[in-house]
Amino acid sequence: MRTPHALLATAVTTTALVAAVVAPAPAAGADAVPPPGTTHYVQSATTGLNAADSAGAVEQHRPRGDEDRQQWTLRVSGASYLLENTDTPGSCLGRAGDLAGTVPCASADAAWEITSAGADRYALGVPGTDRRLTVAPRSAGGDHPARLAVAGGSGNLADWYLTPVTPTTRPMPPQDARTLDQVTFLTSHNAYANGADGGFAPPFVNLFPNQTRGIERQLADGVRGFMLDIHQTPDGAILCHNSCTLVSRPVALWVDLQRMVDFLKAHPDQIVTVFLEDYVDPGVLRAELARVTGLPDVLYRPDRTGVREHGWPAMAELTATGKRLLIFSDHSRSADRAAGLTRDSFGVMYQREWTVENHWSMGSGVGASDWSCYSRWYGAGADIPLTRTEPGFRPLFVMNHFRDTPIADTARTDNAKLADRARRFCQPAARKKPNFLAVDRYDLGDPAAAVAALNTYAYP
Incomplete structure (x- = not known):
């Protein structure tokens, strides 16, 4: 069993899992064009999706590492730049009239003028014109077209990140200096659906628990992020999957939160985060939290401590103040305003305001998996790409790594590949390191490594 401290160790024996190049922090002037010969993802600052060669068309696709012709090597050609596809030497990102396409690198249509657009963004312009590589505007109520365009004008649709395939990283700061957004935590998906603490689903569904150890054991094993589904019943906010109907011995939310608060009281150097898939009225949730003894003593309120303006605090600051429990809800602020009571008024933060999160599923529990890493919250009125940042503030990154149905053998295999997916797919997709690695059956495949x-x- 791993101790809680082992998960935050500054040195491990699994350095082979880290394929990033450790080097000093980049110097000032990071908006300068990267050096020739470096390989990048050409990533939309609007959607977070990558430019990919699709049979000669260049389209925006979900980030897939090196599996979808999405990597481009920067070359110099006179006063211009070329972006050569790594899968097809001699073929470059270029233009076919008003659309983007792959063309021979020797073609005049392959040349780009690359200029800074601020905030580590770039514009890829046609030399001597005002035309730029751009994401086409979305149709009314729809998505942006996949095919990239070349058009006049500027704005976010024409802003791009040149995200390095092999990033320059830096050593982790000392234990007392590292900030919350620099640390990664083991997180259990559907932590309540374990069969050890009580029932969690109707018959048959409860034959497929996401975890097999109770909350107290999860805490002892080093789990520090907990995903919980809450539903409203006459007894309050209850932990159930999809519905509490026909569930035998379900657990109330306050019971599991009390276990976490008690753990934090006994371990003053630890930090815990809760993510609620939230189907209850705000008044019901507030009453449920009021049942947890000692909760105000440990509840951390980023909305009251200047995080939005100055960034996340150091871990040492949180432990010094004792405020070491964060609670997020996936509920919408607008719905709560309509109800007359917002969750953040009693300390539950709206997750979309403070985090980014990739799509929740890699596919069914058997068969092929989808390792692409893209935002769970882009489209349907919530345009939050994985790459979202703000001046002075970087959202925490929740990386989901599980299937539709938790099957033990599949979870074991998936969890053994977690570090590889985080490094090759999700870290460049979000342009940040995952802060929460959410898995099924955390006891299998050693996701703690x-x-x-x-x-x-x-x-x-």
């Missing part, structure tokens, strides 16, 4: 590996360096 991936957490430990990520905690050896800071990105960027």
Whole structure:
């Protein structure tokens, strides 16, 4: 069993899991064009998706590492630049009229003028014109077209990140200096669905628990992030999957929160985060939290401590103040305003305001998996790409790594590949290191090794 401290160790024996180059922090002037010969993802600052060669068309696709012709090597050609596809030497990102396409690198249509657009963004312009590589505007109520365009004008649709395939990272700061957004935590998906603490689903569904150890054991094993589904019943906010109907011995939210608060009281150097898939009225949730003894003593309020303006605090600051429990809800602020009571008024933060999160599923519990890493919250009125940042503030990154159905053998295999997916797919997709690695059956496949590996360096 790993101790809680082992997950935050500054050195591990699994350094082979970390393929990032550790180097000093980049110098000032980071908006200068990267050096020739470096390989990048050409990533939309609006959608977070990558430019990919699709049979000669250049389209925006979900980030897939090196599996989808999405990597481009920067070359110099006179006063211009070329972006050569790594899968097809001699073929460059270029233009076919008003659309983007791959063309021979020797073609005049392959040349780009690359200029800074601020905030580590770039514009890729046609030399001598005002035309730029751009994401086409979305249709009413729809998505942006996949095919990239070349058009006049500027704005976010024409802003791009040149995200390095092999990033320059830096050593993790000392234990007392590292900030919350520099640390990675092991997180249990559907932590309540364990069969050890009580019932969690109707018959048959409860044959597929996401975890097999209770909350207290999860805490002892080093789990520090907990994903919980809450539903409203006459008894309050209850932990159930999809519905509490026909569930035998379900657990109330306050009971599991009390276990976490008691753990934090006994371990003053530890930090815990709770993510609520939230189907209850705000008044019901407030009453449920009021049942937890000692909760106000440990509840951390980023909305009251200047995080939005100055960034996340140091871990040492949180432990010094004793405020070491964060609670997030996936509920919408607008719905709560309509109800007359917002969750953040009693300390539950709206997750979309403070984090980014990739799509929740890699596919069914058997068969092929989808390792692409893209935002759970882009589209349907919530345009939050994984790459979202703000001046002075970087959202925490929740990386989901599980299937539709938790099957033990599949979870074991998936968890053993967690570090590789985090490094090759999700870290460049979000342009930040995952802060929460959420898995099914955390006891299989050693996902704690991936957490430990990520905690050896800071990105960027």
